[in-house]
Amino acid sequence: MPETGVKKIKFAGGTTYMTGNNSLIVVPAQEKTKFEVAEWYPGTPQAQKNNVTWLLKDVKRNNVILKFNGIAGVLININKKYSGQAVFLLEASSSANAANIHHSGILIRGYCKPLIASSQWRTTRDGDNIKNGDPISYGDPVFLHLETEGLNGSTLSVELYNQQLGDDKKVYTYNNVLCINGEVNLLIRNTFAWRGKIDWLQPIENFYIKVKLGNAYIKDSRNQDLHAVYLKVQNKVSNKKIEPPLNLSPVKLGKQEVNDKRYELCRYTAITITEDSRTLKVFSEKPPVPAKLKDFEIVAGEAHNIKKISVALEDYHTEKCLVKNSTHKKNVAKVTKDDKPQPDLTIKGGKVELQLMADISNAINVNPFMYIWPPMIKPQVYQLSLDSCRYTRKLNFLVYPDIKWELEFKWNHDAPFAFKYSNKLNQYELKEAREKAIGSAVDAGMADAWGEMAQSFELSLKAKWDKEKQSVEYGKKICEKIGKTLATFVKIKQLVADITTEVSNRTPFSLTIKSPAIAASIGWYRDEQTDGDVSKAATIVELKFGADPLIGAEFKIDLIQAGAEFISPAIGRIITWLREHSKKHLDLEFSLTLSGDIKISGETQINVNEPKLTQGKVSALGVITVDLLLKAHAKGEFTAIGIQGAAEGEASAKASTGVTGGVDVGADQKGIYILPRAEFAGVIVTIVLKGSIKYGVMKKTFDKSPDPLTVLKPASVKFNKDNFYINH
CATH class of the missing domain: 2.60.40 (Immunoglobulin-like)
Structure with missing residues (x-):
C-alpha cells in the first residue's frame, strides 16, 4: 500500500532571527509563528489533509510539550521561560495515530533578552x-x-x-x-x-x-x-x-527536558588541547567526556621558550552558518591577554595554533623577589574564544614563567682534620708529610683560638629563566659571615686531635683523617605535569645533598721500609741507601693502603601539587677499601753506535677490593622505603708494563699491559624493595 500523509512542513510566516532551508529557525519568544504542510505524499486523501496533528517536542522526541489539532497550518509561540539555547522539534502527522510521524520536522529555538x-x-x-x-x-x-x-x-x-x-x-x-x-x-x-x-x-x-x-x-x-x-x-x-x-532538575518537570545535544549546522563537537607531550580533551558533546572547561596551565619563557599550543575542533563546520553578518564563516578565533584584545587567529582545517610566552624580564629586573615562590606568581591569562551557532566556549591558558631558583651552599676545608706520620718514613715522603701536618696543626690552633678553621665557602641564590638563557645571581657576600657558625665541626676537629695521639710510632706509616666536603642545594620551579591532572603545572622542589666524605680516614704503610726494619736493621740501612742513591734511575713503591669513608648523597624531587608523584633517593654508605701496590719506575741514558739515547719504563701490579654497606632512603609512587645495601667489590688485579726508547728526535713506545684480571668476582645481596616500604 503506498505511503500517505505529511511528507514535509515549512515556515510560512512571522518574525524570525534566523532561517535556513527549514533546518533550524530562531523565533521571537511569545510571538506567533506560522508553519504549514509543504508537501504531501502522493495519493493522500483529502480527509487526512483536513485532519493534521501538530506536535512540539524536545529534540529527543521523549516529551510532547504542545499538541494542536487542525488543518494544514498552525501558529506556534514559545514562552520566554523556555527560550534560549534549548532546541525544540515541530512535527506534523495526518495519521490517526499521532506517533506515526515520518520524522521530517523543523528545529525551533525561541529567543528573548536574557x-x-x-x-x-x-x-x-x-x-x-x-x-x-x-x-x-x-x-x-x-x-x-x-x-x-x-x-x-x-x-x-x-x-x-x-x-x-x-x-x-x-x-x-x-x-x-x-x-x-x-x-x-x-x-x-x-x-x-x-x-x-x-x-x-x-x-x-x-x-x-x-x-x-x-x-x-x-x-x-x-x-x-x-x-x-x-x-x-x-x-x-x-x-x-x-x-x-x-x-538539580526542576521539581516540576515542566514541558521540555534539557538536551546537551544540539543540532545547529554551524558547529563543532569536541575540543582537544595539545602541547608537547600533553593532550587533553576539554569538551565533547558525546559521552563519556563531560562538557567541563578547564584552565590549562603552561610554563613558558620569552624568546627561547615560546610554547606552541594546538587546539583541535572536531567536526568543525561554519559554511552553513545562518546568522547574518556572523564572524563564524570567517573561521576566526578571538584572543585576549590579561583581558586586552590580541590579533585574531585563523582556524584552519579545524585547528587553531597559539604561541604563548611569559614576558617577565622587565619586571624581574625591578623586583625579582615577586617571582620567588611559584604558587604566589600571578599567571598571564590568555583567553581563546571559539564561537559557532551550536557552541561557544572560552578556554583559559594560564601562562607561568619558566623561572627556576636555586639556593646552593658548598663548604670545603683547606687542610685535613688531622695528619699523623712516623719518622720511619723515607726522606722523600717526610717533606710532604710535614707540610700536611703543619697545615693540620695550624688549623687546630685556629679552632682553639677563634672557633673557626681555614675553609672555603660558596653560597649563592640564582634565578634562571627563558630556558635558562637569562639569569641573575644574589648573595655571594654572605659567604664571609658563615665561618663562625660551624661549631660542630670545630668540636670534631678537637676530638680528632685526641685520636691521632694514640697511633703507634714504630712503623713507617701515614694516617690522614679527611676533612669533609659538603655540598647542598635546594631548587624550586613550576613544571607541566605529564601524569595526574595534565592540565596543571605543578610546583617542584628539588633537594640535593652530598658529603664526600662526611667522615673518612686513610692509613698507609710502606711495606718495603717496614719489612726492612723488622727483618734486620742492617737490611734497613741498605734499603735506605739504595733508595737514596738509585732515585735518579729507579723509584720503588710497595705499599698497603686501608681507607674507610662514610658518604652521603642524594636527590629528591617533590611535587607540591600531587605528593604521590614525589620521587628520589638518598644514600648513606660506609665503604672500606684495601689496595696493595707494587710499583717500579726506571729511567736512564745510554750511547749506542755514537748516538745518545734515553729509555724509561714502568711496571706495576695493584690488587684492590672493597666492602660497601649502608642504606638507600627513597620515595616513589608506592611510598617511602628504606632499602639495605651490602656489596663486595671482588678482587681485581691490574698489571701495567710500559716503556719508551728515544734516539734523538725519534721516540718508540710500547705497552705490554695485560687486561685487568678478576680474581674474585663482585657480589651483592639483592633486597626486594617491596618488603621495605615503611607505609606498607
Missing part, C-alpha cells in the same frame, strides 16, 4: 524562600533557585558576594551551572569554605549573587545585576565538610 525573573534561597529543594529571613550556619547546605527568561539550556557562572563596607568581596564562583527548563536549581554544599574568605567576621553576614553568561552579567527587570539579596549566615559552624555543587 533575564533573571526571580531568585530565592531555600533550605530544602522545594522549601520556602529564606531570602532576608532566618540565618543558616556555615556548613549548612543551601539551595539557590532562579526563574529565568531567554536562558533555557544555557551554561552559566554564579558569583557569590559578601556584603562589606566599601566594595563588596567576591567569595566564590560556581561554574557550569545549568539552566534546565528555564530554572536554575543549584545545591551548594561548601558554605563552610565561605567563612575563610571573609576578612572581618560579623555575627551575621549577608551574601548575594551575580549571574554571568559568557562575559555578560544577567540583570533583572529593574536593570539590576544583584540577585538573591540577601542570604543571611550566622557565625556558627554546623559542618566542616566541603563538597562540589549539584545541578
Whole structure:
C-alpha cells in the first residue's frame, strides 16, 4: 500500500532571527509563528489533509510539550521561560495515530533578552524562600533557585558576594551551572569554605549573587545585576565538610527536558588541547567526556621558550552558518591577554595554533623577589574564544614563567682534620708529610683560638629563566659571615686531635683523617605535569645533598721500609741507601693502603601539587677499601753506535677490593622505603708494563699491559624493595 500523509512542513510566516532551508529557525519568544504542510505524499486523501496533528517536542522526541489539532497550518509561540539555547522539534502527522510521524520536522529555538525573573534561597529543594529571613550556619547546605527568561539550556557562572563596607568581596564562583527548563536549581554544599574568605567576621553576614553568561552579567527587570539579596549566615559552624555543587532538575518537570545535544549546522563537537607531550580533551558533546572547561596551565619563557599550543575542533563546520553578518564563516578565533584584545587567529582545517610566552624580564629586573615562590606568581591569562551557532566556549591558558631558583651552599676545608706520620718514613715522603701536618696543626690552633678553621665557602641564590638563557645571581657576600657558625665541626676537629695521639710510632706509616666536603642545594620551579591532572603545572622542589666524605680516614704503610726494619736493621740501612742513591734511575713503591669513608648523597624531587608523584633517593654508605701496590719506575741514558739515547719504563701490579654497606632512603609512587645495601667489590688485579726508547728526535713506545684480571668476582645481596616500604 503506498505511503500517505505529511511528507514535509515549512515556515510560512512571522518574525524570525534566523532561517535556513527549514533546518533550524530562531523565533521571537511569545510571538506567533506560522508553519504549514509543504508537501504531501502522493495519493493522500483529502480527509487526512483536513485532519493534521501538530506536535512540539524536545529534540529527543521523549516529551510532547504542545499538541494542536487542525488543518494544514498552525501558529506556534514559545514562552520566554523556555527560550534560549534549548532546541525544540515541530512535527506534523495526518495519521490517526499521532506517533506515526515520518520524522521530517523543523528545529525551533525561541529567543528573548536574557533575564533573571526571580531568585530565592531555600533550605530544602522545594522549601520556602529564606531570602532576608532566618540565618543558616556555615556548613549548612543551601539551595539557590532562579526563574529565568531567554536562558533555557544555557551554561552559566554564579558569583557569590559578601556584603562589606566599601566594595563588596567576591567569595566564590560556581561554574557550569545549568539552566534546565528555564530554572536554575543549584545545591551548594561548601558554605563552610565561605567563612575563610571573609576578612572581618560579623555575627551575621549577608551574601548575594551575580549571574554571568559568557562575559555578560544577567540583570533583572529593574536593570539590576544583584540577585538573591540577601542570604543571611550566622557565625556558627554546623559542618566542616566541603563538597562540589549539584545541578538539580526542576521539581516540576515542566514541558521540555534539557538536551546537551544540539543540532545547529554551524558547529563543532569536541575540543582537544595539545602541547608537547600533553593532550587533553576539554569538551565533547558525546559521552563519556563531560562538557567541563578547564584552565590549562603552561610554563613558558620569552624568546627561547615560546610554547606552541594546538587546539583541535572536531567536526568543525561554519559554511552553513545562518546568522547574518556572523564572524563564524570567517573561521576566526578571538584572543585576549590579561583581558586586552590580541590579533585574531585563523582556524584552519579545524585547528587553531597559539604561541604563548611569559614576558617577565622587565619586571624581574625591578623586583625579582615577586617571582620567588611559584604558587604566589600571578599567571598571564590568555583567553581563546571559539564561537559557532551550536557552541561557544572560552578556554583559559594560564601562562607561568619558566623561572627556576636555586639556593646552593658548598663548604670545603683547606687542610685535613688531622695528619699523623712516623719518622720511619723515607726522606722523600717526610717533606710532604710535614707540610700536611703543619697545615693540620695550624688549623687546630685556629679552632682553639677563634672557633673557626681555614675553609672555603660558596653560597649563592640564582634565578634562571627563558630556558635558562637569562639569569641573575644574589648573595655571594654572605659567604664571609658563615665561618663562625660551624661549631660542630670545630668540636670534631678537637676530638680528632685526641685520636691521632694514640697511633703507634714504630712503623713507617701515614694516617690522614679527611676533612669533609659538603655540598647542598635546594631548587624550586613550576613544571607541566605529564601524569595526574595534565592540565596543571605543578610546583617542584628539588633537594640535593652530598658529603664526600662526611667522615673518612686513610692509613698507609710502606711495606718495603717496614719489612726492612723488622727483618734486620742492617737490611734497613741498605734499603735506605739504595733508595737514596738509585732515585735518579729507579723509584720503588710497595705499599698497603686501608681507607674507610662514610658518604652521603642524594636527590629528591617533590611535587607540591600531587605528593604521590614525589620521587628520589638518598644514600648513606660506609665503604672500606684495601689496595696493595707494587710499583717500579726506571729511567736512564745510554750511547749506542755514537748516538745518545734515553729509555724509561714502568711496571706495576695493584690488587684492590672493597666492602660497601649502608642504606638507600627513597620515595616513589608506592611510598617511602628504606632499602639495605651490602656489596663486595671482588678482587681485581691490574698489571701495567710500559716503556719508551728515544734516539734523538725519534721516540718508540710500547705497552705490554695485560687486561685487568678478576680474581674474585663482585657480589651483592639483592633486597626486594617491596618488603621495605615503611607505609606498607
